[in-house]
Amino acid sequence: MMDAQQYATAMWQTPPRNLTIATDAVHVWRVDIPALLGRVPRLEATLSATERARAARFRFLEHRTRFIVTHGVLRDILGRYLDIPAAQLELTTNAYGKPILVAPEHAWLQFNLSHSGDLILFAITRDRPVGIDVEQLIPPDNFTRLVEQFFSPNEYAALLALPEEKRAAAFFAGWTRKEAYVKALGMGVSLPLDQFDVIMDPDAPARLLADRRHPQYPETWTLLSFIPAPGYTAALAVEILHPTMTFYHWYPRI
Numbered sequence: 001m002m003d004a005q006q007y008a009t010a011m012w013q014t015p016p017r018n019l020t021i022a023t024d025a026v027h028v029w030r031v032d033i034p035a036l037l038g039r040v041p042r043l044e045a046t047l048s049a050t051e052r053a054r055a056a057r058f059r060f061l062e063h064r065t066r067f068i069v070t071h072g073v074l075r076d077i078l079g080r081y082l083d084i085p086a087a088q089l090e091l092t093t094n095a096y097g098k099p100i101l102v103a104p105e106h107a108w109l110q111f112n113l114s115h116s117g118d119l120i121l122f123a124i125t126r127d128r129p130v131g132i133d134v135e136q137l138i139p140p141d142n143f144t145r146l147v148e149q150f151f152s153p154n155e156y157a158a159l160l161a162l163p164e165e166k167r168a169a170a171f172f173a174g175w176t177r178k179e180a181y182v183k184a185l186g187m188g189v190s191l192p193l194d195q196f197d198v199i200m201d202p203d204a205p206a207r208l209l210a211d212r213r214h215p216q217y218p219e220t221w222t223l224l225s226f227i228p229a230p231g232y233t234a235a236l237a238v239e240i241l242h243p244t245m246t247f248y249h250w251y252p253r254i
């Protein structure tokens with residue numbers, strides 16, 4: 001049995017030089033922000049004027065740096081699949097803020113990203129909606145209010161049915177699974193969070209149990225929980241029934 005540290009380290013591979021992605025595949029990329037602080041100017045140079053303006057609006061250097069690293073690395077990753085220089089990619093967002101590629105010929109490349117603490121995760125698919133969420137395991141002060149506000153009655157009941165010592169882990173499992181799903185659908189939290197149920201038990205395989213707006217989705221969607229690094233949990237939602245998962249550690253290309 002591997003511990004969390006080994007598990008987190010063992011699964012992250014070095015990406016091949018020429019990247020391709022199949023329709024049943026999900027590629028997850030991980031970035032550790034502190035390791036990249038020396039790269040910030042080079043990553044910033046690839047951002048669009050709009051992204052640079054957005055970066056400049058952050059009041060705290062830490063937030064500005066995280067934004068630059070996130071969007072610089074996102075451009076690099078997308079550029080690897082499309083074989084286009086990072087700075088030449090055109091990105092926009094949908095009506096709810098989900099980043100997407102502008103060019104119709106690039107629309108097959110679907111992606112989503114999440115950041116928490118020192119980590120950034122990206123999920124990439126071909127033509128399949130995907131969402132990802134990572135959370136650093138710092139229990140919130142307003143735990144009870146968040147549970148009441150964000151989980152469905154079924155999820156709330158499932159959480160309370162768990163032994164007390166498992167509830168904090170169940171909160172993060174449920175939270176990341178729900179976030180990943182709403183992010184995959186592209187609507188963020190404008191999607192009513194009580195309209196669908198996920199498995200709350202952190203030790204059970206993640207699954208979409210019901211979506212009252214889309215009753216057939218549990219048959220076609222996969223949720224997956226994983227530990228991206230010690231002290232964090234992450235979840236992914238994708239409209240592929242049995243996705244082939246690959247995990248890449250992002251390093252700058254020389």
Ligand SMILES: CC(C)(COP(=O)(O)OP(=O)(O)OC[C@H]1O[C@@H](n2cnc3c(N)ncnc32)[C@H](O)[C@@H]1OP(=O)(O)O)[C@@H](O)C(=O)NCCC(=O)NCCS
Pocket residue numbers: 067070096097098099112113114115116131132133134150151174175178179182183184185186187188189193
């Ligand atoms: C914005 C939101 C999509 C994710 O926010 P978050 O969990 O705080 O932050 P994450 O780091 O996981 O994700 C942020 C990234 O998601 C992407 N994103 C933004 N809007 C999105 C949307 N509608 N759909 C998918 N992805 C979106 C962006 O890339 C964003 O990063 P960027 O601003 O650097 O570009 C949204 O779900 C939200 O506001 N969440 C707040 C938390 C909440 O209420 N959760 C309840 C869940 S149980």
